[in-house]
Amino acid sequence: MTHADGETQTPATPPAEALSPAEAAFERWRRVAGALLAPAAFALTLLLTRAHLTPEGRSLSAVLAAVCVLWVTETLPLPVTALLGAQLCIVLGVAPAKTVLAYFAGPIVFLFIGSFMLARAMTLHGLDRRIALGVLSVPWVGGHPARVLAGMGLVTGFISMWVSNTATTAMMLPIALGVLGALHHVRSGGGTGTSPAPPMDARAWPYATGMMLMIAYSASVGGLGTPVGTPPNLIGIGLIRRTLGVEISFFRWMALAVPMVLVMGIALFALLYALHPAVVAAAKPGGASSDLADYLRAERQRLGPWTTGQINTLIAFAVAVVLWVLPGVLSLPMFPPDFAPAKWLTARMPESAAALVAAILLFVLPTDARNGEFTLTWPEAVKIDWGTILLFGGGLSLGTLMFDTGVARALGESITAHTGTHSLWAMTALSTAIAIVLSEATSNTAAANMVIPVVIALCQSAKIPPLPPALGACLGASYGFMLPVSTPPNAIAYGTGLVPIPKMIRAGIIFDVLGFLIIMAGLRVLCPLLGLM
Numbered sequence: 001m002t003h004a005d006g007e008t009q010t011p012a013t014p015p016a017e018a019l020s021p022a023e024a025a026f027e028r029w030r031r032v033a034g035a036l037l038a039p040a041a042f043a044l045t046l047l048l049t050r051a052h053l054t055p056e057g058r059s060l061s062a063v064l065a066a067v068c069v070l071w072v073t074e075t076l077p078l079p080v081t082a083l084l085g086a087q088l089c090i091v092l093g094v095a096p097a098k099t100v101l102a103y104f105a106g107p108i109v110f111l112f113i114g115s116f117m118l119a120r121a122m123t124l125h126g127l128d129r130r131i132a133l134g135v136l137s138v139p140w141v142g143g144h145p146a147r148v149l150a151g152m153g154l155v156t157g158f159i160s161m162w163v164s165n166t167a168t169t170a171m172m173l174p175i176a177l178g179v180l181g182a183l184h185h186v187r188s189g190g191g192t193g194t195s196p197a198p199p200m201d202a203r204a205w206p207y208a209t210g211m212m213l214m215i216a217y218s219a220s221v222g223g224l225g226t227p228v229g230t231p232p233n234l235i236g237i238g239l240i241r242r243t244l245g246v247e248i249s250f251f252r253w254m255a256l257a258v259p260m261v262l263v264m265g266i267a268l269f270a271l272l273y274a275l276h277p278a279v280v281a282a283a284k285p286g287g288a289s290s291d292l293a294d295y296l297r298a299e300r301q302r303l304g305p306w307t308t309g310q311i312n313t314l315i316a317f318a319v320a321v322v323l324w325v326l327p328g329v330l331s332l333p334m335f336p337p338d339f340a341p342a343k344w345l346t347a348r349m350p351e352s353a354a355a356l357v358a359a360i361l362l363f364v365l366p367t368d369a370r371n372g373e374f375t376l377t378w379p380e381a382v383k384i385d386w387g388t389i390l391l392f393g394g395g396l397s398l399g400t401l402m403f404d405t406g407v408a409r410a411l412g413e414s415i416t417a418h419t420g421t422h423s424l425w426a427m428t429a430l431s432t433a434i435a436i437v438l439s440e441a442t443s444n445t446a447a448a449n450m451v452i453p454v455v456i457a458l459c460q461s462a463k464i465p466p467l468p469p470a471l472g473a474c475l476g477a478s479y480g481f482m483l484p485v486s487t488p489p490n491a492i493a494y495g496t497g498l499v500p501i502p503k504m505i506r507a508g509i510i511f512d513v514l515g516f517l518i519i520m521a522g523l524r525v526l527c528p529l530l531g532l533m
Helices: 021-048 055-073 078-091 097-105 107-125 127-136 145-160 165-187 206-225 231-244 250-275 287-303 308-330 340-348 351-364 386-404 407-419 424-441 444-461 467-476 488-494 501-530
Strands: 366-368
Touching: 021 055, 055 078, 055 386, 055 407, 055 444, 078 097, 078 386, 078 444, 097 107, 097 386, 107 127, 107 165, 107 231, 107 308, 107 351, 107 386, 127 145, 127 165, 127 287, 127 308, 145 165, 145 206, 145 250, 165 206, 165 287, 165 488, 206 250, 206 488, 206 501, 231 250, 231 386, 231 444, 231 467, 250 308, 250 467, 250 501, 308 340, 308 351, 308 366, 386 407, 386 444, 407 444, 424 444, 424 467, 424 501, 444 467, 467 501, 488 501
Parallel strands: none
Antiparallel strands: none
């Protein structure tokens, strides 16, 4: 099963998903069930809403029911389902084509495009790998298994804040396997780096499982830290902007999410190291440190010196980050309320424009001016994940139409009447939990598209401030840690053969619960401080 979660492609093919025959059979039956259930859901919804909604609302409700079934079962590729939903809205008269398709070219879509091109350049020139190896080579990491595990999680999470979760996992996995090999050599009694070591076995060495899970889970957690880290973030920001008129800037999002990401990272390290301890046999003093340092040194030598492409990509990346963060910094109380640079940047250089400026720089900065070679070429640029962009546009279109046709209000009133939830934090807990559970069964992006509009409608119906519940659903949609099919990073880690299914389920369930508690506590503390109430 392939999820679309804002994943760019890497030059090397990521490890394939390893599904057992039983899992493969389940996937086939799931798709067949979707082909049968989607038309049934369309017809049944059309019938049940006959006396409650306008004709446009009935048609949209039926389309939403069918699209949700297809997103959960993945009978069609997720982007195709998003396009199908938009096309049905046009054919059935929910809204004219100009209105429905406008969301596929909104400003946030161009923020996606610019950030994806930056990520593509980072991967193409090996800048992400150079950063990872550089951080892992700091003396603090040494050869101690706990510090190595923490260092791998820290590097993976930081890169995933800017590069897609799947691309980060695919890039970090070979590095992690090399690090494990160096530690395993010492564990098995090699020590000097010359004697052969037996193959790694997850049953005999739980630490290997913990390392693979650290890479997969850190990639998903790190993506929460910035608006461009993972598509659910931008989906939530876009829907909040369109339906509530609330602007959440790049800086404001980071002020909310980064503290939670740091706490999640600490909790993840403690959990994985407790569940998968490193049992290292006695070896020569400094053996693990020496083997690990040798491996990292060899990998850095293989990268060679800094290339012009890496320097240019770093410049473009720095420009993007500065333009994304600077308006928020200049809006802090230490600056005057009408500070001219802050006003100019906010009005003339929004996040989407800043992303495009950085992307254009990639085509302008030369790597070989004499031969007319530049940092990014168009054939490379078009390899970004256009499917996720289409999926995002379709979800934003359907989500906004829910409010325009009255479907969201009617759905919110109905659910509120049946659940009786009228408390802000009870609603926030409910929306976060639903998003987490749904993300285990379907794409994080699809989960965000399905949950966030409904949550906003529920809050409006119940006269509850909608921002904390919507943010809870947005953050919860990126949680999917129980199964290989929950997220692509999980599938890639599982494909190494070092992550038994029961171990992933055990760690995933516990971390889902911890994540729920951290999100709830973080929103309760930070939303009032940041004015997100």
